Amino acid sequence: MKAVHFGAGNIGRGFIGMMLSKSGYEVCFVTRNRKQVAALRQRQSYVVTTAGDIREHFEVKHVSALHIDDLDEVKARVADADLITTAVGAASLRNVAAQIAPGIELRLQRGTKPLHIMACENAIKASTQLKKWVYSLLPSELHDLADRLLAFPNTAVDRIVPVQRNADPLSVVVEPFSEWVIHKDALLEGFPGIQGAKFANSLEPYIERKLFTVNTGHSSAAYRGYLKGLSTIQEAMQNRQIRSHVEQTLAETSKLLVDKHGFDANEQQRYVNQTIRRFSNSALTDSITRVGRSPLRKLSTSERLVRPAMQAYDRAIPTKHLASSIASALHFDYMADPEAEILQLAIGQKGAKHIIRKHMGIPEEHALHAEIIEQYNRMLTTRD
Numbered sequence: 001m002k003a004v005h006f007g008a009g010n011i012g013r014g015f016i017g018m019m020l021s022k023s024g025y026e027v028c029f030v031t032r033n034r035k036q037v038a039a040l041r042q043r044q045s046y047v048v049t050t051a052g053d054i055r056e057h058f059e060v061k062h063v064s065a066l067h068i069d070d071l072d073e074v075k076a077r078v079a080d081a082d083l084i085t086t087a088v089g090a091a092s093l094r095n096v097a098a099q100i101a102p103g104i105e106l107r108l109q110r111g112t113k114p115l116h117i118m119a120c121e122n123a124i125k126a127s128t129q130l131k132k133w134v135y136s137l138l139p140s141e142l143h144d145l146a147d148r149l150l151a152f153p154n155t156a157v158d159r160i161v162p163v164q165r166n167a168d169p170l171s172v173v174v175e176p177f178s179e180w181v182i183h184k185d186a187l188l189e190g191f192p193g194i195q196g197a198k199f200a201n202s203l204e205p206y207i208e209r210k211l212f213t214v215n216t217g218h219s220s221a222a223y224r225g226y227l228k229g230l231s232t233i234q235e236a237m238q239n240r241q242i243r244s245h246v247e248q249t250l251a252e253t254s255k256l257l258v259d260k261h262g263f264d265a266n267e268q269q270r271y272v273n274q275t276i277r278r279f280s281n282s283a284l285t286d287s288i289t290r291v292g293r294s295p296l297r298k299l300s301t302s303e304r305l306v307r308p309a310m311q312a313y314d315r316a317i318p319t320k321h322l323a324s325s326i327a328s329a330l331h332f333d334y335m336a337d338p339e340a341e342i343l344q345l346a347i348g349q350k351g352a353k354h355i356i357r358k359h360m361g362i363p364e365e366h367a368l369h370a371e372i373i374e375q376y377n378r379m380l381t382t383r384d
């Protein structure tokens with residue numbers, strides 16, 4: 001079986017590539033980094049190490065690589081693939097659509113083999129988004145055939161993979177935990193399978209549970225840690241005040257998840273406890289600037305902070321700690337991050353209220369708006 005995976009970054013190598021390889025796929029990575037392409041081509045394998053009480057090593061074999069500019073080869077591989085996956089960052093999915101559309105067109109002209117395409121990004125309905133862009137690039141006369149032969153199941157992937165600083169540039173150190181949930185109803189007959197993946201009839205509860213627990217908690221720890229001048233999530237979780245803030249923020253999102261999706265409250269609390277243990281894993285070093293990266297994305301309407309805050313507010317669930325996490329995100333002024341630079345420039349020119357109104361979509365008369373502004377102003381002096 002042949003898989004083509006876009007993005008040979010941390011989660012691409014540390015989770016998707018590993019899972020696909022374990023399931024018997026030959027994985028061809030398509031990526032932007034030429035050195036990585038050369039190394040993957042030359043060695044055709046790399047090692048994933050799980051960092052916990054016990055360190056385990058897994059060799060991912062039978063891999064190959066293409067650069068995104070190898071247009072003819074990418075087209076041929078896509079036309080011939082059994083599965084396509086991405087882990088490039090949600091903002092790059094539009095580029096991936098342009099990279100896969102020629103191969104999909106060729107494949108549709110040639111035959112009848114079904115193809116599953118999954119965007120493994122931290123975003124709600126990422127595969128659906130990718131589908132929209134791919135279809136916009138396909139000739140309209142192929143759309144009916146595409147409806148029959150292409151599936152874009154939404155998916156939730158979970159494994160903490162920090163930025164890597166290993167002597168071997170291909171090897172990846174990851175946490176032991178992992179979870180991959182796939183929308184079952186979107187699968188076509190002939191889905192080639194992924195060992196260890198879970199399947200759900202409706203994906204929204206799972207992606208929201210992941211995003212509003214793991215990613216809401218993570219970003220809350222990161223932005224509060226950044227305010228205090230800390231460097232890693234592990235340091236942040238050792239700080240009693242930050243840990244308590246993360247716990248209380250997740251108490252708010254847990255109430256929402258239980259209320260909205262009917263998760264069992266005790267089960268959700270176990271999930272929160274496990275998540276907090278994962279953040280605190282001292283065998284990993286995960287930088288606050290990685291977890292806080294792209295603050296404009298993280299502060300957008302459909303993301304991990306604003307979406308649960310607005311939904312919780314509408315259900316009369318407390319939002320004080322979510323509002324505080326949002327306020328701390330507005331202080332993220334790590335200028336090596338292009339989105340942080342744009343955010344700070346916009347706050348400097350138009351004020352924080354403008355960002356809350358225009359970017360987050362929270363009107364000035366909304367109670368959450370006032371709460372965020374109050375906490376933002378307080379943090380200007382207290383830094384916590």
Ligand SMILES: NC(=O)c1ccc[n+]([C@@H]2O[C@H](COP(=O)([O-])OP(=O)(O)OC[C@H]3O[C@@H](n4cnc5c(N)ncnc54)[C@H](O)[C@@H]3O)[C@@H](O)[C@H]2O)c1
Nearest residue numbers: 007009010011031032087088089090092095121122160161
């Ligand atoms: N790292 C994690 O813990 C983790 C866990 C779950 C989900 N995710 C999600 O996975 C995605 C990737 O995250 P990451 O941490 O691996 O980031 P990363 O920066 O390590 O990897 C992304 C890779 O994609 C490549 N890329 C970008 N645009 C591309 C394109 N058009 N074609 C091919 N390659 C392209 C980049 O060069 C980079 O190597 C994000 O959406 C992230 O939210 C990350």
Ligand SMILES: O=P(O)(O)OC[C@@H](O)[C@@H](O)[C@H](O)[C@H](O)CO
Nearest residue numbers: 122157158159160161215218291
């Ligand atoms: O990848 P992002 O920028 O959406 O979020 C940063 C981290 O919270 C994220 O990468 C987690 O490590 C991951 O989602 C765990 O599964």
